[in-house]
Structures are given as structure tokens and as C-alpha cells.
Amino acid sequence: MNPIEMNPVALQWLLYFGAMGLIVIGIAGVVLHQNIFRMVLALAIAEAGGNLLLVIAGFRFGAVAPILQDDALQTLNTSNMVDPVPQAMVLTSIVIGVGIQALALALIIRIHQRYGTLNMREVHACMMVDINKSAAVDDLLSAQQPRGRRPLPSPPESTAKRANNE
Amino acid sequence: MNSIVLNIALPLLVAFLLPLIHASSRIAARITGPLVLMVMMWSAVIVFKALEYPVSIALGGFLPPVGVSFHLDQLALLMATIIPLLMLLLWPYQYEQNLREQTVLLLLAAASSGLALSGDLFNIYVFYELISVASFGLAAANRQASSFAAAFRYLLISGLGTVLALTGIALIYTQTGTLNLAQLGLLSSRLDNPLGLSAFALILLGIGVKAEIFPLNGWVAEVYSTASTRTSALLAGLVSKLAVLAIVRILVVAYDDSEAGLMLLVFGVLGIIWGEFSAWRAQDLKRMFAYSSIGQLGMILLAFSIPGEAGMFAGIAMMLHHLVVKPALFLLTEKWNHGTDSLRGAARLSPLAAALFVLFALSLIGVPPLPGFWAKMLLMSGLVGMDTSVYYIALAVLMIATVVEAQYLIRIAVTLYSASDRSSELRLASNTGVMSLFAVVLLSALLTLTPLGSKLYHIAAESSNRALYIRTTFNVNPTPVLEHKNATQEASL
DSSP, rough: OOOGSSHHHHHHHHHHHHHHHHHHHHHHHHHOOOOOHHHHHHHHHHHHHHHHHHHHOOOOOOBOOOOOOGGGGGTGGGGGGGOHHHHHHHEEEEHHHHHHHHHHHHHHHHHHHHHHHOOOHHHHHHHHHHHHHHHOOOOOOOOGGGGGGSSSOOOHHHHHHHHHHH | OOGGGGHHHHHHHHHHHHHHHHHHHHHHEEEEHHHHHHHHHHHHHHHHHOOOOOOEEEEGGGGGHHHHHHHHHHHHHHHHHHHHHHHHHTTTSSSSTTTTHHHHHHHHHHHHHHHHHBOBHHHHHHHHHHHHHHHHHHTTTOOOOOHHHHHHHHHHHHHHHHHHHHHHHHHHHHHHHHHHHHHHHHHHGEEEEEEHHHHHHHHHHHHHHTOOOOOOOOHHHHHHHHSSSHHHHHIIIIIHHHHHHHHHHHHHHHHSSTTHHHHHHHHHHHHHHHHHHHHOOBHHEEEEEHHHHHHHHHHHHHHTTTTTTTHHHHHHHHHHHHHHHHHHHHHHHOOOOSBGGTTOOOHOOOOOHHHHHHHHHHHTOOOOTTTTHHHHHHHHHHHHOOOOOOHHHHHHHHHHHHHEEEEEEEEHHHHHOOOSSSSGGOOOOHHHHHHHHHHHHHHHHTTTHHHHHHHHHHHHHHHHHHHHOOOOOOOOOOOOSSSSSHHHHHOOO
């Protein structure tokens, strides 16, 4: 269906849910992915959602773009005009987003040069080792580690022997 | 008054000119940064002295509801004075190769001043983002693998915060159709509903990333233990306070008498619990101070959650106290960056540093004659004054947290002064000169407590006065550049 023919209210709800959906997808991506490059991409998606939400906030259906000639100021009817303020803001925030993504990519390159991995868990582990080394603190005993980072216990001897026999 | 715009424009301009200046003359490049900071401080002090009542500046001649305005009151100007002062103290003077770091520091100075002065929600967001970028750069400036990784993780968390804050701003715009803080204050009844409150929660979490708010503070320990001590001192001392200031402005002006303050209280209490107990578990000084600053920031948020002048007074006092003490403590870790056990007997090698540590630790705990006691006392009496069960629970948490804080700080002090058989391995503490300056500030605050207190009370009364804020913004009378005050013109220009 042509979106212009859609019921404006339904279209507006669709856009709101779309924007919220983009934010949720982005945040879920940052939380769930382990690849740091994908995390940056997910962040970009979330930012796009936020920007879309801000644009919808000032959008009016069936209204015209606020481009004025000099003589139009006298007979100005603001009710059939799209609110330009959010659009100006979104431009700013898109530019900020691009800058931050560029910075993130630069940092990713550095991390890959030094640690040779793009896996967030490995990067974090390497970083903690470095921090502990520079602070001259021994690594925590494995029993003191948070549960997710404990090394797996070695298999019991009986199973190891059985594996050898087979 | 309009000269205060210089505080943002000048460092921003010089930050980008600095590489060019460096190319032509090295000596000029070395003195440019401190010179700019001194000019900033001078201009802020001049305006601060001339200020009798709050003033609003309409930028570009557009009147406030449409244009972007700066709100100059004593609190904003106090911060605008402190920013260059603290940066001068923590400026990387002795390093030849730190040109990039100096550029980023000047950017941080510009953005921080903008955040302190701004009276527009979107402007606050833009300056906040500029602060973010500058602090990523500072966090990575060490050029070690671990600091790149820490800066990247900081960037991710901060980026998530940005998205949350932007969503909150969009929600506020759908409800009110404006982002000028004063006009939001006029329309605050439209924000006193679940949607408005969730917008505040989103902004609180978003901007709270820099304020080390509870669920989004995973970056704190990593960044502070990989970045240089000066960066840690700046981030913990200055940037976190500015984020808190932005949140408090929004809370006071746009969310009067609503549940938003309670939200601040909950996040503050969670931060106190998490920060203090993590600090108690920490095994080296840097991480201990990092976690302890999370706890302290929780206390500051808790103070600002008390409505009215009492909360503002306690909050500003806690904020200024932490701003003096925490950077000084971070400077101490530059050479004492070891496990706490290896500091045994360090007091004999560098007695001044150990004595200063004890002074700052006692003030942080809140031992009576020191200013820290006074700030915590204000917070506690403010909590008692609310006479509500929620605030009593917060008070109990605060008391327990203070005990925990005392335990881990005194543990370090005892380690410093105990006898050691391995004194040859110890290193001298450095930067005692700058630390002593902070100590002088702390002690002079102690001596002038009565006039300082009444001054701070005036500042608090002024900045917690919502009606005054709104009246100030709409009374400005610049010469309008254009005859038609229409929203559309701003976009078309």
C-alpha cells in the first residue's frame, strides 16, 4: 500500500513503533553481540531510532516543508507547516553520531592491532590482565572470579581415563 | 555579561589552532593552553563579581522560547570558574609530546563551560556529547592497549547513554513542543505524567553515564585505572560534577513537585551501596578511589533528590568537597599504583604524601573539623528534615556506607604508617606539590567555613528557585536582529 494513502494516525503509530523498534534492536545488539565491530553497528542502529523519534515528534501529516519566501512571512500559516526545529536538531545529532562512530572505529583498529581480536570477552580479559599487571595485583583466585569468568574445572580422572582407553 | 560566551568560543577556537601554532613555534604552543585557561578564568570571575541577580543571555538575538539562551547564575558561574582553575592545576605542563592531549583538554574546557551555562535542553545534549568525545580522547591518550580497550568500552556505554538521552529529549518534545528549560518549567504540568517521568528517567540514565550513575558505571574502574592520573582526576572531579549539574537543572526547573526526585534518590542509594562495597573489595589504590567516587557521586545524587533549598545546599557542598578531594587522591596514585599491601611503610619514604592522604581520607569520611564533615552533616540533616520513611532508609544506607568507607580508607592509612622490611621496593609519591595546593584549598575552606557556608546557601537558594529561573529567562531584552519572531526563521538561517 502506498504510505501516503494510509490513515495518518496508523502511519504515525507505525513510525513510532518503528523508531522504538530500531532503538530496541540497537540496544539488544550492543548487549548481545560479542564482536565489537557489530556492537558499533548496533549502536548506529539505535542512534538512527532515536533520531527518527525526534523527527516524528515535529512532523505533521499533509503539511509542507517550512521554506519561506520573503512575502510569505506576512500571510504565514504555521498550522500547515512541518516543525523545523527537530529537523535541525536531528541534523546536529546525526553529525555527532557520525563523529562518535568514526572514533569508535579508530579505537577498534587500535585494539585489533594490540590484542589481535575483535571479541569483546577476549578484549576485556586481556585488558583486565593488563590492568592487574600495571597495578601489581595478582589475578583473583578463580573462586573469587565472577561466575561467568571462572575457568572450567578439569574433567574428572575417570572420564579422562575412559577417553584414553577408547 | 555577554563576554562569558568567550569562555566557550575561545578554547574551542584555540583547540583547533593549537597544531598550527605548534608548527610555527613550540614555545608559543606550550604557553597557549594555560594562557587560554587563565583568560577563561578571568572572564568568569569578572562576570561572577558583577553579577547581582541571575541573567539570561539570548544568543544571536533570538528571544528565549525560540532561540538558545545561556543562564548565568552564581552556580553556573562558580562552575565556569572552577573548570579552568582545575584544568590549570591538572594541565600536562612537563610533557613535550602532549600536544594532542592539550587540544582535547581545551575542547573539554569549552564543552564543560557550555554545559555549565546552557539553558536549553538540546544545547545541553550537544555540549554533553562534546564532553564525551573529549573524554574518550583523554581516556585513550595513554596509548596503551589497555587504555584503548577501556576507552572503547567507555564509548559503547556512553553511546548507549546518548541514545537513551536522545529518546528522552524526543519524548519531552512530543509532550511540550519546546526544549528551552525555562519554557519547560512553564509547561511542567504536561510533564507530570508517566510519559514525562520516563523521559526524565531516560535523560537521567543517559547523562548519568558521566555522573557514574549506578547501572551504567562499568567503565569507571577500567578507565580510571588505565588512563593517566590527571585524566582520572579530571573525569572524577570535574566531568561527573557537570553531568550532575545538568541533571539537577532539568530536575529543578522542569520537574518540580513530582516523583523525579525519588528516582534520583533510588539511583543514588544504589550507587552508594555498589560503589562503597566495591571499593572495600578493591586491591589497589586506583580502583579503590574509582569505586569510592561512584559511592560519593551516589551521595551527591541523594543530596540533590531532597527537594528545596536544603537539598541544593547539601548537594553543592558535597559536590565542591568531592571536587577538591578526589582529584588530589587520584594524583597520589601516579606512583603508588600498586596493590595496597606493597604500600606498607611508604609513609617513611614520602611523609608529606602520606600525611596528605590521611587528611583527604579523613575529610572524605567526614571526621568533624574537616569540611567533609560539614557537607555530610548538611546531607544528613536534609534527609532527616524530609521526615519520610524513604529518606530515613536512605539515611541508614548513608550511615552504613560511611562506616564501610572509613574502614577501607583507614586500612590504607594504617598500611602506609606500618613498619616494613621491604622499603627498598617502595617508590616516592609524586605530585605532592599540586596535592598540597588542594590541601590548602581544603584547609582554607575549613577556616572560612562560616562565610563560605552563607555564600553557598545564597547560591543554593538562587539555583533552587524555579520561578526566578523562568522569570530571568523571559525578561531578557536584547536587540532583536529580525523583526519577526517566528520559529521558522531560525531554521532558515
